[in-house]
Amino acid sequence: MLKDITLGQYFPIESPVHSMDPRIKIIITLVFIIAIFFIKSLWGFVAVALYVIFAVKLSRVSFKLVLKGIRPILFLIIFTALINLFMTNGEIVNIGGVPLKAGFLKITKEGFYSATVMSLRLVFLVMGTSILTLTTSPILLTDGVEKLLSPFSKIGLPAHELAMMMTIALRFIPTLLEETDKIMKAQMARGADFESGNIINRAKALIPILVPLFISSFRRADELAVAMECRCYRGGKGRTRLNELKIGTRDWIACLSMLTFMAVIVLINMYL
Amino acid sequence: MPIEVKNLNHIYSKGSPFEKTALSDISFKINDGEFVGLIGHTGSGKSTLIQHLNGLLKPDGGSVIVDGLDISDKTVNMREIRSKVGIVFQYPEYQLFEETVYKDIAYGPKNLGLDEKEIDARVRHVAEVVGLDEKYFEKSPFELSGGQKRRVAIAGVLAMNPKMLILDEPAAGLDPVGRDEILNRIKLLHETEGLTVVLVSHSMEDIARLAERIMVMCDGELKMFDTVENIFSRSAELSSMGLNVPQACLVMQGLKKNGIAVDDKIYTVEKACKEILRYLGEVGKC
Numbered sequence A: 001m002l003k004d005i006t007l008g009q010y011f012p013i014e015s016p017v018h019s020m021d022p023r024i025k026i027i028i029t030l031v032f033i034i035a036i037f038f039i040k041s042l043w044g045f046v047a048v049a050l051y052v053i054f055a056v057k058l059s060r061v062s063f064k065l066v067l068k069g070i071r072p073i074l075f076l077i078i079f080t081a082l083i084n085l086f087m088t089n090g091e092i093v094n095i096g097g098v099p100l101k102a103g104f105l106k107i108t109k110e111g112f113y114s115a116t117v118m119s120l121r122l123v124f125l126v127m128g129t130s131i132l133t134l135t136t137s138p139i140l141l142t143d144g145v146e147k148l149l150s151p152f153s154k155i156g157l158p159a160h161e162l163a164m165m166m167t168i169a170l171r172f173i174p175t176l177l178e179e180t181d182k183i184m185k186a187q188m189a190r191g192a193d194f195e196s197g198n199i200i201n202r203a204k205a206l207i208p209i210l211v212p213l214f215i216s217s218f219r220r221a222d223e224l225a226v227a228m229e230c231r232c233y234r235g236g237k238g239r240t241r242l243n244e245l246k247i248g249t250r251d252w253i254a255c256l257s258m259l260t261f262m263a264v265i266v267l268i269n270m271y272l
Numbered sequence B: 001m002p003i004e005v006k007n008l009n010h011i012y013s014k015g016s017p018f019e020k021t022a023l024s025d026i027s028f029k030i031n032d033g034e035f036v037g038l039i040g041h042t043g044s045g046k047s048t049l050i051q052h053l054n055g056l057l058k059p060d061g062g063s064v065i066v067d068g069l070d071i072s073d074k075t076v077n078m079r080e081i082r083s084k085v086g087i088v089f090q091y092p093e094y095q096l097f098e099e100t101v102y103k104d105i106a107y108g109p110k111n112l113g114l115d116e117k118e119i120d121a122r123v124r125h126v127a128e129v130v131g132l133d134e135k136y137f138e139k140s141p142f143e144l145s146g147g148q149k150r151r152v153a154i155a156g157v158l159a160m161n162p163k164m165l166i167l168d169e170p171a172a173g174l175d176p177v178g179r180d181e182i183l184n185r186i187k188l189l190h191e192t193e194g195l196t197v198v199l200v201s202h203s204m205e206d207i208a209r210l211a212e213r214i215m216v217m218c219d220g221e222l223k224m225f226d227t228v229e230n231i232f233s234r235s236a237e238l239s240s241m242g243l244n245v246p247q248a249c250l251v252m253q254g255l256k257k258n259g260i261a262v263d264d265k266i267y268t269v270e271k272a273c274k275e276i277l278r279y280l281g282e283v284g285k286c
């Protein structure tokens, strides 16, 4: 039931992309996102598409999964495309001598172009970040974020605490889902019905789930805090880790490929 | 109200990399008024199986027929099935939510749409059945001790007046006195009201003492379903599945193996005691 919602969407297999250092993956993804916002010509998107295809192939994740990330924002993409298509000023398109114009809506060459560019940007943005989250476990992702943010702890950013909060939240989401599932089933066994009735009845039907869920979450939080203190957790200062993040040859190669990609983008922007 | 399960399969997270076959090709029939024990190692699929018996989980293959109604049938009223088959889950005290014990026990009958008088009668009756004093009725369920909470939760399921009661380790985490008390009350209910009971337990002693027939599960398959004597006489097979037989059973089997002519089809301490005394009397040592 509820367990079918995959969290994060990490896809646990082995591949060169999976075993990369999370910091490098995060940085490359950031650079990639910035890069796609600089692209002006459609040739640039050909380069982006090739790069994404290459990365997906290397990560051994199926294309279907990468594309699945687009579905939730499909509406946003279509909406942006339509706004751009109809509202951009410029040279109005003629079809068979009839100008495509109605009131304040019009289709212009510029509009057509920017609609295409904006949609492609959004699609590739989602695909790029999907590759990151599909190939990096949530724990490694938070480790990476912590390491990347740690230079800022000098100016008061609690990098370790933020990462710890993220880790704990991520760790407990499946547990909470499982717990919700269990409580729902227990109440359904007592004749509860969550599917029918009007909005108010349905909201009321949630009480028998929420109360036990809150109580057990508070209990869990309490137990976790005690367990952490018992093992002398004192916050981030001076903590070492079991698995140190290491940047290896593979990561340098990935950086190199990113640099090549950037160079290609710049060249395309200049000459095409 | 018989329950019949035919070629039942269940697969969790079908189609994802976490796919897991929890039940494969399970068939059995439980008759009216039986007391069935369900044993199996951790993760063998016991909890998954019992959730099919009142339609909380739907089969991925095969069928579950409760009182002539197929639970996969979309036209079947689930509430009706759930009022016939009550399930007490592992650690049922985590399902309590109402302000008072009384209201919590009344939650189930209220969902069935009964009138106030009937609800009141039921709450009082089941509280007595589980041995819960009326002085607790107006307390918050969260103020009670673990064992008392467990009783409230069991009462909440019994208040649905099911014809069949399924209990998933009802005694886990209780002290020895508490566990015996709860189990004895369930046994009593079975004897006096003819309630069909399925008891999931890791304690072979409890199962041997209470059940009439035993189902043995291993890795999602139903390996045996037979009378208590027949099951515990196959101790070698049981231990290959990571299960043991009651201590008393082992003692008797050991004695027999060493040439002492006792009956080895014995599985409770009381009976073993009697049998040894009988033997000693027979050979004139006592």
Ligand SMILES: Nc1ncnc2c1ncn2[C@@H]1O[C@H](COP(=O)(O)OP(=O)(O)OP(=O)(O)O)[C@@H](O)[C@H]1O
Pocket (backbone or CB within 6 Å): A003, B012, B013, B020, B021, B022, B040, B041, B042, B043, B044, B045, B046, B047, B048, B049
């Ligand atoms: N919601 C779920 N999603 C995915 N897999 C599950 C789920 N629930 C159970 N499983 C898996 O199905 C198998 C059977 O689980 P089940 O809970 O039925 O075992 P069990 O016999 O009740 O064990 P225990 O004695 O520990 O309670 C286990 O391997 C478990 O990991």
Ligand SMILES: [Mg+2]
Pocket (backbone or CB within 6 Å): B046, B047, B048, B090, B168
């Ligand atoms: Mg279980």
